[in-house]
Structures are given as structure tokens and as C-alpha cells.
Amino acid sequence: MTSTGDRHSPPASRRVLVTGGAGFIGSHLVRLLVGRGDAVTVVDDLSTGRRENLDSRASFVHADVRDALVGPLANETFDQIYHLAAVVGVKLVVDDPLNAIEVNVGRTSDVLRFALTAGPNATPAKVLLTSSSEVYGKGTASPFSEDDNVVYGPTTVSRWCYGCSKAIDEYLALAYHRQHGLPAVVVRLFNTVGPGQVGDYGMVLPRFVNAALEGRPIEVYGDGAQTRCFCDVRDVVQAFPALLDHPEALGRVFNVGSDQPISIRDLAMTVVRTLASASSVRLVPYADAYAPGFEDLRDRRPDLGRIRSAIGWQSRVPLDRTIRDIAASLGAAQTPQGVAGGSR
Numbered sequence: 001m002t003s004t005g006d007r008h009s010p011p012a013s014r015r016v017l018v019t020g021g022a023g024f025i026g027s028h029l030v031r032l033l034v035g036r037g038d039a040v041t042v043v044d045d046l047s048t049g050r051r052e053n054l055d056s057r058a059s060f061v062h063a064d065v066r067d068a069l070v071g072p073l074a075n076e077t078f079d080q081i082y083h084l085a086a087v088v089g090v091k092l093v094v095d096d097p098l099n100a101i102e103v104n105v106g107r108t109s110d111v112l113r114f115a116l117t118a119g120p121n122a123t124p125a126k127v128l129l130t131s132s133s134e135v136y137g138k139g140t141a142s143p144f145s146e147d148d149n150v151v152y153g154p155t156t157v158s159r160w161c162y163g164c165s166k167a168i169d170e171y172l173a174l175a176y177h178r179q180h181g182l183p184a185v186v187v188r189l190f191n192t193v194g195p196g197q198v199g200d201y202g203m204v205l206p207r208f209v210n211a212a213l214e215g216r217p218i219e220v221y222g223d224g225a226q227t228r229c230f231c232d233v234r235d236v237v238q239a240f241p242a243l244l245d246h247p248e249a250l251g252r253v254f255n256v257g258s259d260q261p262i263s264i265r266d267l268a269m270t271v272v273r274t275l276a277s278a279s280s281v282r283l284v285p286y287a288d289a290y291a292p293g294f295e296d297l298r299d300r301r302p303d304l305g306r307i308r309s310a311i312g313w314q315s316r317v318p319l320d321r322t323i324r325d326i327a328a329s330l331g332a333a334q335t336p337q338g339v340a341g342g343s344r
Contacts, residue, residue: 013038019081021084042061079126143304191229193322213330
């Protein structure tokens with residue numbers, strides 16, 4: 001029998017907690033982690049995540065994050081925690097800003113407090129917090145760098161509450177790192193897209209793809225000249241464990257996404273062309289799509305110098321492949337055995 005101290009024994013698998021692991025990004029991350037041999041536990045209340053997204057190799061706790069941490073997971077230990085559970089999507093935020101604020105800030109605080117003693121022998125567990133490019137608010141810098149100032153609209157415009165709530169999440173994670181030594185990393189995600197994503201909550205690319213598959217007009221909000229950078233989720237999740245395993249990344253914020261901008265109108269035309277669709281493109285005023293007074297950012301592009309310097313990460317999956325793979329996953333979701341994607 002080989003002793004546990006034998007240098008030839010296989011390393012013990014990491015114990016990993018993923019909140020929001022039944023959602024779009026979370027489910028891709030879980031598949032990556034279990035594929036590398038981690039023992040993964042998923043917590044998700046399935047408010048926007050999908051049960052079909054769950055990887056059978058992971059343990060699943062169907063609960064709100066707060067309830068799970070004081071209930072079934074109260075005495076569990078984890079080496080790493082990936083906190084993805086949040087209210088996301090412009091439509092959800094505009095329709096219910098109170099829930100977006102309370103869930104995003106409250107649950108992040110719960111996870112960070114739990115992580116302080118959740119590691120082996122009551123030591124801190126490593127934590128990766130997923131934030132958002134919405135933190136940059138109405139900033140005009142291009143590209144956005146992690147240390148740029150942030151600018152928000154007035155508090156009377158609920159559209160900005162999501163970015164503010166994620167900024168508070170970042171403040172919390174960085175404060176826990178500085179004051180309590182919590183090994184935490186913050187990632188600011190730009191537009192993340194890919195198979196398994198759905199357009200139910202305002203996600204633009206799957207909404208465009210679904211309309212193109214059905215031959216309906218593709219509705220572009222505003223004048224369509226606003227630009228975004230779209231990165232495939234299969235590239236994005238590769239950055240998470242690489243950053244969490246990199247000692248010099250702890251206590252820092254990293255942009256994660258593509259830095260190749262495309263206008264939303266051109267994105268719609270790319271979807272039409274890639275899928276050989278007969279759909280037309282129709283402009284819809286923001287006031288009709290959301291609410292009067294809705295504000296949006298004209299351009300959003302990340303500076304990726306920091307993450308490239310730290311771990312050499314870059315996006316690789318081309319946009320046309322992402323579009324085709326989203327179309328395939330949406331088509332599969334139409335069948336009883338199909339796999340639909342969550343969005344959180």
C-alpha cells in the first residue's frame with residue numbers, strides 16, 4: 001500500500017465550490033474543473049440557471065447561496081471557491097433593480113465571510129469573484145484598464161445599479177484580501193457568449209441567433225453603432241483557474257474578454273451571413289426596448305495587458321464558430337433531450 005506521504009502518490013483532488021454553477025458560464029467552468037479532476041460542489045437556486053446544465057460528475061445543492069452556506073455546506077471545507085451566482089442581464093436588472101442589488105451584494109458578502117474559514121483546518125479558501133465590465137459605467141476611456149476611474153449615471157436611472165452593485169462586490173473582495181488575508185482574485189468579464197447561452201434576459205447574441213434561425217427580424221436596440229467585444233465562454237473559463245493558481249494574481253482585478261470590437265448592427269449582419277438566414281435587421285429605440293430614459297454605453301473594449309502579462313491568456317475561438325455553436329445548442333434545446341443554457 002502506498003502511504004499518503006509517498007512522493008509517487010497521485011495528488012489529492014481539489015475540493016471546489018462553484019456558486020451559480022448551473023448557469024451559462026458556471027456550467028462551462030464546472031465541466032472544466034471536473035475534467036481536470038477536481039471534486040466540485042455546485043450551489044444554484046435555478047432562478048436563471050438550468051437543471052439541464054448540471055454536470056453529473058459534480059455534487060449539487062439546490063438552494064440560495066446564503067441558505068446553503070449556513071445549512072448543508074456549513075461544515076464543509078474547500079480549497080477554492082468560484083463565486084458566479086448573481087443577477088445578470090439588462091432586462092432582469094431594469095425590471096427588478098432591488099433584487100439585483102440585494103442578491104449581488106448580499107450573496108458576495110456571505111461567500112467572502114464563509115471563505116475566511118472554509119479552507120483546510122479552518123484556513124481561508126481561495127476565492128475568484130466574477131465581476132463585470134459594467135463596473136466601468138459611463139467611462140469614456142478606450143480601451144478600459146483595470147485602474148481607470150469609473151463614472152455612473154444618476155441613481156434615478158436604475159440601469160446603473162448593476163454596475164454599482166458589482167463594484168461594491170469588488171470593494172468587498174479586495175477589502176477581505178487586505179484586512180483578513182483572504183486569497184481573492186476579481187475578474188471583470190466583458191461580453192461572454194457561447195453554446196448554452198439563451199436570450200431570455202437580454203443577452204444579445206443568442207437573441208440574434210434565435211431570431212435568425214426562425215427567420216424573424218433581428219431587433220437591434222438604439223442606432224446599432226454601439227460597439228462591444230464578444231469572447232467565447234470556452235476561452236473565458238480557462239482564465240479562471242489559471243488566475244486563481246497564480247500567486248501574483250491574488251488581491252488584483254483582471255479584465256477578461258476579447259479586445260476586438262464590433263458594432264451591434266454589424267453583429268446582427270454577421271449572424272445573418274454566418275447562418276445563411278433570411279432575417280432582416282430592424283432598429284428599435286431604447287425607450288421601446290427597455291424604458292424611457294434608458295442609457296447605454298457607446299463603446300466597451302478591454303485593455304488585456306494585465307492578464308496577458310500575468311498568465312499569457314488570450315481568446316482563441318472565432319466569432320463565426322461561436323455563432324454556429326450557439327445555433328446548434330439552441331436547436332438542441334428545442335427537443336425534449338436538448339440542453340438549454342442558463343444565463344447567470
